[in-house]
Amino acid sequence: MKRTKTIIVLSLIVLVFGTALYYLWQKNQEDPVTYTTDVASEQTITVKTVATGNIVPKDEVLIKSNISGVVEEIFVEAGEYVKAGDLIAKIRVIPNVSSLTNAKGSIALNQTALQTAQINFETQEASYKRQKALFDKGVISANDFEAIQNTYLQAKQSVEQAKININTARQNYDIIKTGTTSGLGNIAQTQVRATVSGMVLDVPVKEGNQVIEANNFNEGTSIVSLADVKKMIFEGKVDESEVGKIKEGLPLEITVGAIEDQKFDAVLDYIAPKGVAENGAIQFEIKGTLQKIDSIFIRAGLSANASIILDKAENVLAIKEALVQYDEKTKTPFVELEVSDQKFERKDVELGISDGIFVEVKSGVSKEDKIKVWNQVQGIPKYAQK
DSSP states (O other): OHHHHHHHHHHHHHHHHHHHHHHHHHHHHSOOOOOOEEOOEEEEEEEEEEEEEEEEESSEEEEEOSSOEEEEEEOOOTTOEEOTTOEEEEEEEOOOHHHHHHHHHHHHHHHHHHHHHHHHHHHHHHHHHHHHHHHHTTOSOHHHHHHHHHHHHHHHHHHHHHHHHHHHHHHHHHHHHHSOOTTOGGGOTTEEEOSSOEEEEEOOOOTTOEEOOOOSSOOOOEEEEEEOTTSEEEEEEEEHHHHTTOOTTOEEEEEETTSTTOEEEEEEEEEOSSOEEETTEEEEEEEEEEOSOTTSOOOTTOEEEEEEEEEEEEEEEEEEGGGOEEOTTTOOEEEEEEEETTEEEEEEOEEEEEOSSEEEEEESOOTTOOEEOOSEETTEEGGGOO
């Protein structure tokens, strides 16, 4: 019995010893870990945030009718350039019956007033002639004659004013009935003309459509919209998490989806003071004026993205951000520099801005230093693995 136990114990010892020897032999067969290295290089690092939006004219002008009626003729199409004063459309007036009746009544009243003024004038004229003959003979004094003369002149002026009033009433009647009258020429209300120079962006009405005049009570019907397409802006929105990072005057890089391989420079010149809730997040409107687009035609309404440049460092010494390590206690950034073959030494570094791939190194590393790629598996950096 004792002999059997001894044999079992010895067998276990031999098995354990053999396993240990095999493990050590296997470890000796494995290749040692060899770390690759990387070096610093000059980079231009840009820190930016992106906003989505559209390209729109800086100033879009809506041309409206000054009189209600029906569009009789349109003289322009979308895409045409017009100058201030060019004829755009012609409106055929549909008179308002009540206004037309009132205008007729005004003419009748002024005709009556003219007849009354004419009768009074004839009476005063006859009196004036009699009194003048007496004054010439020295029968009446100069003071009495002057009073009679003033009354005569006032009666004459009343006739002239009555004639002006009746002419105005007739013109008003013509305008109500036809939209124009003799003497108005190019300022006839039936003629809609461009108030500014620019491109016709849209013609929302067609011939035969009814239009409403623009006045204090309504905006009126838009006949066309005009804009200077050489003065375009980017309109977009940024999330509330990003709005605190931006400020007016920052540069923008605009990319337009419909124009490939082309970037446009712009300047951020407006940030909305109030946000709007959209899809569960608060969005703030921004605007940026595009610069130097004279040689390129950008259509209004095209979707675009704006890269807002928060910070930029040009031609600075930088390393891949994946090479940086941080002290567990102090959180100090450092790298490991190769001092001899596969022997590395820690070196604290001072970092600048980062774009997520490269980070600026202000001190601690030179171009000649070889930096350990510490986060690698079997000689392949983790950031290079797919």
